[in-house]
Amino acid sequence: MVQGTVQVTHGxxxxxxxxSGEYPTLTAALAVAGDGDVLSISPGTYRxxxxxDHAVTLRGPEGGLGSVRIAPLDGVALTVRASAVxxxxxxxxxxxxxxxxxxEDGSPELTDLRVSxxxxxxxxxxxxxxxxxxxxxxVENPTGxxxxxxxxxxxxxxxxxxxxxGQTGVSVRGGGRPRLERCRIHHATGAGIGVTGExxxxxxxxxxxxxxxxxxxQIAARATARLTDCAVHRTSADGVxxxxxxxxxxxxxxxHDIPENAVDLRSRSVLTLSRTTVRxxxxxxxxxxxxxxxxxxxxxxxxxxxxxxPAVWISDGATVKLDSCRVHDVPDALFVLDRGSRVDVVDSDxxxxxxxxxxxxxxxxxxxxxxxxxxAGTGAWFRDHGSGGTLAxxxxxxxxxxxxxxxxxxxxxxxxxxxxxxxxxxYVSAGGRGTFTxxxxxxxSGFGFHVIDGCRTTLTRCHTERCARGGYxxxxxxxxxxxxxxxxxxxxxxxxxxxxxxxAGERAGIRTVTAARSRGPLPAVAGGVPPAAEVxxxxxxxxxxxxxxxxxERGSGEVLGQLDALVGLDSVKREVRALTDMIxxxxxxxxxxxxAASVRRHLVFTGSPGTGKTxxxxxxxxxxxxxxxxxxxHLVEVSRVDLVGEHIGSTAIRTQExxxxxxxxxxFIDEAYALAPEDSGRDFGREAIDTLVxxxxxxxxxxxxxxxxxxxxxDRFLTVNPGVASRFSRTITFGDYGPEELLRIVEQxxxxxxxxxxxxxxxxxxxxxxxxxxxxxxxxxxxxRQTFESMVERHAGRVAQLSEPSTDELTLLFPAxxxxxxxxxxxx
Numbered sequence: 121m122v123q124g125t126v127q128v129t130h131g132x133x134x135x136x137x138x139x140s141g142e143y144p145t146l147t148a149a150l151a152v153a154g155d156g157d158v159l160s161i162s163p164g165t166y167r168x169x170x171x172x173d174h175a176v177t178l179r180g181p182e183g184g185l186g187s188v189r190i191a192p193l194d195g196v197a198l199t200v201r202a203s204a205v206x207x208x209x210x211x212x213x214x215x216x217x218x219x220x221x222x223x224e225d226g227s228p229e230l231t232d233l234r235v236s237x238x239x240x241x242x243x244x245x246x247x248x249x250x251x252x253x254x255x256x257x258x259v260e261n262p263t264g265x266x267x268x269x270x271x272x273x274x275x276x277x278x279x280x281x282x283x284x285x286g287q288t289g290v291s292v293r294g295g296g297r298p299r300l301e302r303c304r305i306h307h308a309t310g311a312g313i314g315v316t317g318e319x320x321x322x323x324x325x326x327x328x329x330x331x332x333x334x335x336x337x338q339i340a341a342r343a344t345a346r347l348t349d350c351a352v353h354r355t356s357a358d359g360v361x362x363x364x365x366x367x368x369x370x371x372x373x374x375x376h377d378i379p380e381n382a383v384d385l386r387s388r389s390v391l392t393l394s395r396t397t398v399r400x401x402x403x404x405x406x407x408x409x410x411x412x413x414x415x416x417x418x419x420x421x422x423x424x425x426x427x428x429x430p431a432v433w434i435s436d437g438a439t440v441k442l443d444s445c446r447v448h449d450v451p452d453a454l455f456v457l458d459r460g461s462r463v464d465v466v467d468s469d470x471x472x473x474x475x476x477x478x479x480x481x482x483x484x485x486x487x488x489x490x491x492x493x494x495x496a497g498t499g500a501w502f503r504d505h506g507s508g509g510t511l512a513x514x515x516x517x518x519x520x521x522x523x524x525x526x527x528x529x530x531x532x533x534x535x536x537x538x539x540x541x542x543x544x545x546x547y548v549s550a551g552g553r554g555t556f557t558x559x560x561x562x563x564x565s566g567f568g569f570h571v572i573d574g575c576r577t578t579l580t581r582c583h584t585e586r587c588a589r590g591g592y593x594x595x596x597x598x599x600x601x602x603x604x605x606x607x608x609x610x611x612x613x614x615x616x617x618x619x620x621x622x623x624a625g626e627r628a629g630i631r632t633v634t635a636a637r638s639r640g641p642l643p644a645v646a647g648g649v650p651p652a653a654e655v656x657x658x659x660x661x662x663x664x665x666x667x668x669x670x671x672x673e674r675g676s677g678e679v680l681g682q683l684d685a686l687v688g689l690d691s692v693k694r695e696v697r698a699l700t701d702m703i704x705x706x707x708x709x710x711x712x713x714x715x716a717a718s719v720r721r722h723l724v725f726t727g728s729p730g731t732g733k734t735x736x737x738x739x740x741x742x743x744x745x746x747x748x749x750x751x752x753x754h755l756v757e758v759s760r761v762d763l764v765g766e767h768i769g770s771t772a773i774r775t776q777e778x779x780x781x782x783x784x785x786x787x788f789i790d791e792a793y794a795l796a797p798e799d800s801g802r803d804f805g806r807e808a809i810d811t812l813v814x815x816x817x818x819x820x821x822x823x824x825x826x827x828x829x830x831x832x833x834x835d836r837f838l839t840v841n842p843g844v845a846s847r848f849s850r851t852i853t854f855g856d857y858g859p860e861e862l863l864r865i866v867e868q869x870x871x872x873x874x875x876x877x878x879x880x881x882x883x884x885x886x887x888x889x890x891x892x893x894x895x896x897x898x899x900x901x902x903x904x905r906q907t908f909e910s911m912v913e914r915h916a917g918r919v920a921q922l923s924e925p926s927t928d929e930l931t932l933l934f935p936a937x938x939x940x941x942x943x944x945x946x947x948x
Contacts, residue, residue: 129158146170146190155202161209163187169195172204172228180208185232197221197237200228200252207231213239216263223275225249233257241265241291242282245298248272260284266308269296272319277303288314289329292343295319302326309333312352315366318342330354336378339366339389346371353377359401362389370396381407382422385438388412396420402427405450411437411460418443423450430455430479434463441465448472452479453496459483459506465491476501477519480529485509494518499538502529502552511536520761521545522561525552525577533559543761544570545584548577548599550777556582567593568606574598584608683739686732687857687864687901695852696736699723700743707747721749722816722847724838725828727854730900733828734788736854741786744824751784751822758787760794763808771807779815782823792827796840809840816847857900859889865904866911875912876931884935891941910939 126149129140143149146168149159158177169192172178180188190197191212196219198211203226211233213220220237221230223245230252235242242259245252245268252275259266259282266282269275271294282289282305289308292298292315304327305312312329313336315322320343327350329336336352337360339345346369352359359378362368366389373396375382382401385391386409397420398405405422408415415438422431423446430452434440437460445468447453453470454477456463461484468488470477473496480486483506491514493499499516502508505528512534516522522538522545525531530553537560538545545561548554548571556577561568561584568584571577571594582604584591591606680700683693703721721744725733738755745753758778765771779787789795789812795805816825829837831853838845857865863885870877877885885907892903914937919925 125162127160127162128153129160130154150176161188165189165191167192169197169199171199171201172206173201175203175205175226177205177207178209179206180210182208186210186234194218199224200230201225202228204228205231206233208233210234210236213237213242215239219244219268220261222246223250223252223273227251227253227275229253229255230257231255235259235261237261238263241268242285244268244270245273245275245296246271248295251275254278254280256280258283262286265289265291266305267291267298268293269298270294272296274298276301279303281305283307285309288312288338289332290314290322292320292322293317297321298323300324300327304328304330306331311338312336312355313345314338314340315343315345316340321345324348324350326350328352332356335359335361336375337361337368338363339368340364342366344368347373349373351375355379358382358384358407359398360384362391363387365389368392370394372396374399376400378402379426381405383407384409385413385415386410389414391415393417393420398422399424400426403429404433405431405447406440407433408438408440409436413438415440416443417441417445419445421446421448423448425450427451432463434461434484437461439463442468444468446471451475453477454486455479456484456486457482461485462509463487465489467491469494471495473497477516479503480507480509480531483507486511486531488512488514490514492517496520499523500531501526502531502554503527504529508532510534515539516541521547523547524549525554525575526550527552530554533557535559537562539563541566544568545587546570548575549573551575553577556580558582560584561587561591564588567591569599570594571598576600579604680743683736683743686735687861687868692732692736692852692854695850696740696743699850700747703744703747703749707749722825723827724834724848724851725826725854726831726834726851728830728856728900730902731854731856732901733854734790736852737786737788737826737828740826741824745785750786750824754782754785756782756785756787757790759790760805760808763789763795763812764804771804772811775808775811776815779812779819779823783819784822786824786826789825789827791829793829793833793837796837806840809844813844813847857904859886862889862900862904862907865901866908869905869908870933873912874931875915875933878932878934880935881933881937884938888938888941893941907939911937914939 126143126146127140128143128149146166150170153159153174153176155175161180163181166189168190170190185208189210189212194215197213199222201224206228211220217240219241220235220239221243224247226249235257239261241264242261250273254275254277257280262284263286265287266285266289267277268291273296276299278301280303285308287310289305289312294317311334312332313322318341322345324347329352332355334355335357336355340363342365344367349372351374353376355378358380359375359382362385364387369392371394376399379402381404382398383391384407388410406415425431428451431447431450432440432454434456435458437458439462441464443466448471450473452475453473454463459482463486465488467490470491470493476498477493477496478486478488478500481503486509488511493514494517496519499519499522500511501524503526507529508531510532514536516536517539519541521543522541523533525548527550532555535558540563543566545564545568546556546559550573552575554577556579558581564587567589568587568591569579569582574595574597577599579599580602584606587608591608680697683696727733734757741750741753741755744750756778762778763771763775765774795808797805863882866885867877911933915933919929922929
C-alpha cells in the first residue's frame, strides 16, 4: 500500500473562517495544524514518526480500520503530548527500545486503534500529566509489554484487548495508576497484569486475564490494586501473587483453572476478598506465608481442587479470616502451621474434604465459630505441642473421625456436635490434652469420646447417643470428667463392648467413664438407666500400652493349653507349636553356649473373618513373653486407618506411633492388604509399608509383626515391596469352620452363659450350619456366636410369656429357638 494524502480541516470560531487543505505527508499536515483541527488520513502506509503537540483530531477512514498504517522503520510511531483525539488507525513499531504509541501529557482520547508491533511496549503512558482515555484498542506485541503505565501516569482503558505480549500484558510501575474497564488480557508471557512499586496502583472492573505463560496477576513492592467482577484463568503459574507489602482487593472475582496456587501471598501482603470464587486449582487455593501477611475473606467459595494440596495453606506466622465462606471438594480444607500462624473462621461450611477439614500443627492456632464440617476424613486435627485454638458451636457430620488431638496439642471445644462418624467422635492420643465442654456425639460407629495413653483431657457436661462401641473409652489415669452422660440404649455392639459379653444393655455408654478420674458423680444415663455407681460393670484388665488389656504373666504351657482348647484350628496349632518349639530349643542352645538357629518371628495369617486370627495372635504374644523373647507380649491391633495419614509424611508418623505402642509385644495389622489397594495410584498406604519394613529391620527384637487378611489379597500384599515377604518367616492359613466346629462353639457359649441345649437342639444346629449359605457375609466363629445370641433372644421372647418359669425353662434352648436361614439373592 502506498502512502496516501492527509486532508486538514482547520477549525475556527465562525463558519466562514473554516478552511481545508490537502498534504502529501502527515508531518506536513501536522506542521500547519492547530488546536481543534481535524486531520483525515487517506488509506495508505505512512513511514513517519508522528508527534501530536496540539489538541487535534487524527483519524482514518470511518469503518476502514487497518487501512491507515503508521509504520516507521524505528523510533516511536505516535507520540501524544496534548489532549488530542486519535481514532481508526493501525500503528506498527519495530524499535525494541521504544514503544509504538507513547502518551506523555494531556488527556487524549484514543479510540479503535490497532497496535501491532514488535517493540518495547505497545502502548506506553508515562508521566504524571498523562491521563488518556483509551477505548476499544487492540495491542499485539509478541516481543515486549502490551500496555505500560509508569512514572505517575494514569488514564482509563475501556474495552481494550491485549491479544499477545512477549512480556507482561499490562505493566504498572513507578507510581502509575490506571483504570481498566471490561478489558481482556491474554496470551502474555510473564504475567497478565503486573503492578509494582510504592505508589503504583491499578483498578480493574469486569476484566478477564487468561492463557498466560506465567502468573495471571502480580502485585508487589508496596503496590496496591483492586479487581472487581474480574476473571483470572488458564495460567501456567499462580493465578494471583502478592509480595512485599502488596495490597489487593478482589470483589466478585472468579479465579479458576490454575495449575499452581490460585492466590499466593508473602512478605506482609494484605488481601481482601468478597464474593469471590476460587476453583479448579492444582496446589493451594489460598497460599499465605510470613508474619504480617493477612487475608480477610467474606462470602467467598473455594472448591474443586485438581491436586493433592490443602485448599487454604497458612504458615510462618500468617493470618487468615474466613467469614460466611464455603470450602468444598478439596483434599484438605484449612492447613495452618507454625507458631504465630492463625485462622479465624466464622459461619462457614467445609464439606466434601477427602482428608482433614482443619489441620493445626507446629504451634499454630485455629478459631472456628458457628461452622459446619461434613463429609470429611477428619473434621479437625490438632497435631502437636503448642497447637490449639477454639471450636465453638460447630457441627461435624458424616466424617471418619470428628476431632483428633495428639502430641500435646491443647484446643478448647465448646458446644460442638459430631454426628455419624465412622470411627470416634473425639479421639485423643499420644499426650494430647484438650478441653471439651458441652460437646455431643451422636450415631458413632465407634466410640463417642476415645482417649488413650493416659491423656489429661477434660470433659465437662458432654453427652453421647447411639455410639456403636460405647460412649466413652479411656484409662483410669486419663481424663477429668464432670457431669457427662450417655445414652447407648439402642446400640447392641456398644453393649457387647462394655462387658466383654453379649448382654450389658444400656450400661455400655458409661463403662469407661466410671473408670476415669472423675471430679464428680456421673449422673443417670438418659432413658432411665441407673447411675454407674448403682450398676457396677466388669472392670477391664490393667491397660497395656495401646489402652487394651496387658498380657497376663502365664507360663508357655498354660498359654499353649488355652490354644489347644480353641475349637478346630488343628493346622494352626501345629504351626504355632512348631514355631514355639524352635524358639524354645534355640533359647536352651544359647544357654548351653551353642549357636541357635535364627528364627524369624513375624507371621502372616490368612483366612476368612471369624477364624480366630486375632485370638491366636494374642496367645502367640503371651507365649513369646513367657519364653523371654518379648518383654511384655501385649497385642496392639491396628488397621489401615490407624497407619495411613492424610498428608505426605503423616503416614510415617502414624506407623511409627503404632510400632512404638507395640514395643515389647505384638503389632497385629488386620486386613493388611488394604495398605496396598490394586488401584493405589498415589495412595499413602505404600508409605506405611515402606516405613514398617524399615522398622521391622531396625527393631527386629523389640516387636513381632503379624499381618492378616484374606488369602488371595495377602498373597498380593506380599509382593508390593521387595522387603515385605523376606521379613515374615511363615504363613499360617486359618481354614473355615465346619458344622461340627460351629456346633462346638455354640455349646461353649451356652456353657459360659449358663444355658443348656435341649433335646434335638444339637442335631438341629448341625443341620442349620450345614445348610447355612457360606457367602461373603459368613463369619465362621462370629456366625456361631451370633446364632447363639439369636437363640437367646428368641428364647427370651418365649419364656417372658410364662408367669412362673422353671429352672429348665429358663435355661434350655430348643430347635424352635433357632433363627431362620438367611436367603441369598438369586443370581442375575
